[in-house]
Structures are given as structure tokens and as C-alpha cells.
Amino acid sequence: MNRIYLDHAASTPMLPAAIDAMRPWVELECGNPSSLHENGRRAKAAMDEAREVLADSLGCLFAEVLFTSSGTEAANLAILGSALANLEGGRRRILMSAVEHHCVLHTEPILRKLGFKVDLIPVDREGAVDLNALDDLLGDDVLLLSLMHANNEMGVWQPISEAFSMARGHGVLIHCDSVQSYLSKDLSEVEADLITLSAHKVNGPKGAGAIHIRAGIKLQPIQVGGGQEREMRAGTEDVAAIAGFGAAVRAHRKDPSLMGGKRALRDAFLDALNGSDAALTIADRHRILEGHAHLRFPGFDAETLLIALDQAGISASSGSACSSGSLEPSHVLSACGYSPAEAKEGLRFTFGWPLTPEVAKEAAHRLLDVVARIEATRASRR
Ligand code: PLP
Numbered sequence: 001m002n003r004i005y006l007d008h009a010a011s012t013p014m015l016p017a018a019i020d021a022m023r024p025w026v027e028l029e030c031g032n033p034s035s036l037h038e039n040g041r042r043a044k045a046a047m048d049e050a051r052e053v054l055a056d057s058l059g060c061l062f063a064e065v066l067f068t069s070s071g072t073e074a075a076n077l078a079i080l081g082s083a084l085a086n087l088e089g090g091r092r093r094i095l096m097s098a099v100e101h102h103c104v105l106h107t108e109p110i111l112r113k114l115g116f117k118v119d120l121i122p123v124d125r126e127g128a129v130d131l132n133a134l135d136d137l138l139g140d141d142v143l144l145l146s147l148m149h150a151n152n153e154m155g156v157w158q159p160i161s162e163a164f165s166m167a168r169g170h171g172v173l174i175h176c177d178s179v180q181s182y183l184s185k186d187l188s189e190v191e192a193d194l195i196t197l198s199a200h201k202v203n204g205p206k207g208a209g210a211i212h213i214r215a216g217i218k219l220q221p222i223q224v225g226g227g228q229e230r231e232m233r234a235g236t237e238d239v240a241a242i243a244g245f246g247a248a249v250r251a252h253r254k255d256p257s258l259m260g261g262k263r264a265l266r267d268a269f270l271d272a273l274n275g276s277d278a279a280l281t282i283a284d285r286h287r288i289l290e291g292h293a294h295l296r297f298p299g300f301d302a303e304t305l306l307i308a309l310d311q312a313g314i315s316a317s318s319g320s321a322c323s324s325g326s327l328e329p330s331h332v333l334s335a336c337g338y339s340p341a342e343a344k345e346g347l348r349f350t351f352g353w354p355l356t357p358e359v360a361k362e363a364a365h366r367l368l369d370v371v372a373r374i375e376a377t378r379a380s381r382r
Contacts, residue, residue, distance in 0.1 A: 001313040004363045006269075008201075008262075008291055009152055009180060009350035010317055014244065015203040015258070021247030022205060025240035033237055034226060043239045050246025057249050058195065058212050059188025066211050066229040067242050071179040071198030072103035073223075074211040075146075077233065078175040078194040079107045081219030082144050083114050091143035095172075097121045097129045097158065098335035104146050104177060105331070116143070123335050126282045127156040134163055144173040149181035149190065153332040153348060154281050155292030157181075164191045173217070183252045183259050184290055193217045199241060203258070203353060204248035208241035258353050262291030268357035269293055269349060272364035277371070281333075281346065291352050296345040297371055305347060308370045314363055317348045 005013070025046065031039030033047055047067065055062045068074040083094065094111055096104055098120040108118045119137050121129045129147065138145075145167040150157050164174050168191070176192035183202050187195060194217065199208035213219060213232070225234030252258050267285070270293055278295045282288050297305065302318040309316055318330065329343030351360060 003313045005315045006349040007317045008352035011200045012203045017251040018244040018248040022240040022244040046243045050242045053246040053250045068209040070209040074196035074209040075103040084220035085218045093142045094144045096146040099332045127154045142172045146175040148177040154294045155288035199245035205241045205244040208245040265351035265360045269360040269364045272361045293349040301344045312366045
């Protein structure tokens with residue numbers, strides 16, 4: 001049976017262009033980009049090429065893009081680096097939405113030890129931040145707002161334009177976790193001071209992330225040692241992964257259908273589920289990421305379905321990759337007001353290159369078969 005991978009929000013297959021760009025740095029080249037000799041200069045040139053591609057995609061300056069090892073590290077640097085650089089000021093509160101990725105939410109205990117108070121912004125039933133609540137929470141004692149562009153679990157787009165302009169009015173620093181939205185939306189329009197990205201979500205390799213730090217914004221590094229990445233992120237860079245990241249971004253920009261094709265895949269899947277008991281958590285497809293389908297079969301916990309789907313050759317997820325395998329109810333669905341039992345029912349199917357609409361449709365049929373089989377087994381036990 002052919003396996004169908006529908007977990008593109010967790011990680012994506014690498015584009016051939018990304019593999020080709022990495023190959024010399026794995027097979028042949030050994031230069032350290034900090035070395036002054038020719039091997040080192042070649043490594044630095046490969047990184048600079050990738051930095052140029054990312055800066056161009058973000059509509060920012062070359063020097064405003066720094067590489068990290070992951071989206072997680074980039075978000076940690078954005079949040080903890082902002083806090084550490086502002087220990088002396090009077091701004092002691094940090095706001096983040098209740099549905100942020102754990103790489104944002106789990107900075108809270110460290111921020112608390114540093115003397116900051118974290119306030120979570122509540123969300124509506126579809127996971128979008130409540131702008132009235134944000135308005136109430138904002139004040140001149142707030143240092144930073146961390147609000148993701150699109151949620152990795154339900155896929156909902158956050159109202160970032162409104163939220164960020166409200167925050168600006170109070171002189172608040174703004175971090176936007178754009179790991180899920182990168183290359184789906186034009187980030188040059190995102191009015192944030194700090195934007196964080198990850199290579200493996202855009203058909204690049206694992207092991208590379210990036211942070212855009214707007215010129216003039218001061219962060220304190222959270223990793224110290226050598227002077228790499230403008231002394232903001234010590235440690236010898238993974239040149240192969242960074243070269244692969246740049247090549248993947250370049251390939252997407254050259255061929256927008258690689259990203260643009262996601263909608264047709266997702267729609268083929270959802271259309272094939274029409275008339276079934278699948279309950280979409282967000283009915284309006286324009287409110288969610290193009291390649292995202294998030295749903296529940298009420299009464300069926302996600303873990304049972306995911307195991308049965310795996311046996312039926314479908315790789316899907318219940319939410320963020322970092323928490324898959326855990327029995328905990330989803331923090332995202334809980335924040336949306338779902339009961340603990342319902343918050344264990346969320347299923348995430350995410351689509352992308354090189355799937356076809358026919359395969360997406362077949363996946364939907366296999367899902368319906370799995371649900372029908374489990375239902376029949378339950379009925380026979382009653
Ligand atoms: N932010 C979001 C919204 C994510 O979905 C993820 C990964 O799932 C991350 C951050 C972390 O990125 P990485 O896997 O590169 O650490």
C-alpha cells in the first residue's frame with residue numbers, strides 16, 4: 001500500500017534544489033565560515049547567498065537576517081533576547097496568545113525568573129486572538145507582544161495587522177512567529193520587529209531556522225561563544241542546512257505553484273469528506289492556511305484514529321509535531337473552549353508538494369474507511 005504523508009505542517013519533503021545545494025557541504029567542503037582562508041570564504045559565501053535570498057523574500061536588509069538552528073531557537077532568541085536586553089527598563093509584562101507554539105509559551109518560567117509577568121491573550125472558538133482582550137492587556141508597561149501569523153494546529157490566520165498596530169500605539173516590541181506562514185503570505189507586509197522562520201517547513205532541511213531582527217532592535221544573545229551571526233548567535237553554523245534553506249526559498253519564489261498548489265490538495269481532501277461526520281473546527285476555508293485541514297470526528301479520540309490511519313498508510317497528526325504522541329488534550333483546542341475530551345479529538349491533515357489531488361482524495365476515502373471500521377467494531381461490542 002502506498003503511504004500518504006499528510007503532515008506537512010510538522011515537516012516537509014526536501015525539494016531537489018535544496019538537496020543539490022547541500023550536497024557539496026556534506027560531501028566535499030569542510031571550511032568553517034569564520035575561517036579567513038579560501039575554504040572558509042567559500043563557506044561564508046554560501047551562507048551569504050542564502051541570507052540574500054531570505055532577505056529578498058522578506059523585503060528586508062541583508063544584515064537583518066540571522067541564521068539559527070531551528071524556528072524554536074529563533075523564537076527563544078526573539079523573546080528571551082528581548083527580555084535580557086531590557087532588564088533595566090520599566091516594562092515588565094510580556095503578552096502572548098494562548099495558542100502560540102510551545103517554543104513561545106515555554107519561555108514563561110524563564111521570563112518569570114527574570115522578573116517579567118507573562119499575560120496570555122485569550123482566543124475565540126476558532127483560535128483567533130480576542131482584540132478587545134488584547135486592548136485591555138496592552139499598556140505602557142508591556143515590553144513585547146508575541147503573536148504567531150498562523151496557528152500550526154488549527155491553521156487559523158491571526159489578525160496581526162490590527163493587533164500589531166494596537167501594540168505599536170503603546171511602543172511595544174513585536175515578535176511574529178511566521179514558521180507556518182512563510183512563503184504562503186508576503187511577509188514584507190508584516191509590521192513586526194522580530195520574525196522567526198524554519199527551513200524544514202518550506203521543503204528545506206531540518207537544522208536551520210532564521211530570525212529577522214529589524215535594524216535598531218536590540219537583543220541580548222542567549223547563546224554565547226564566538227562572534228558568529230553578528231555576535232547574536234554563537235556556534236559554528238550548519239552551512240549545508242543554511243545553503244539548503246536558501247535554495248528551497250529560491251525554488252519556491254521561482255515557482256509559486258509549489259506553495260499555491262496546497263489549496264487544491266486540501267480542498268480535494270475536504271470535498272471528499274463532504275456528507276461524513278467530520279466536524280471542521282473552522283468552516284471558512286479562507287480563515288486558515290491553504291494547506292491545512294483540522295477536524296474532529298466527535299466521540300473518536302485522535303490517538304485511536306491516528307494509530308488506525310498509520311496502519312492504513314496515512315501519516316497525519318493531532319497538532320503540533322512537538323506534542324504528537326502525548327495524551328494531553330491540545331492546549332490550542334482547550335484555549336478555544338473545547339472540553340478536555342473534545343480537545344483530544346483534533347486531527348490535523350496538512351498538504352503540500354509533491355502530493356496530487358487524486359492522492360488527497362484517496363486519503364480522505366481511507367480516513368472514512370478507518371472511521372467506519374472503528375464504528376463497526378464498537379457497534380459489535382455493544
Ligand atoms: N513555530 C511554529 C508555529 C511551529 O509550527 C513550529 C514547528 O512545528 C515551530 C515554531 C518550531 O520550529 P522548529 O521545528 O524549526 O523548531
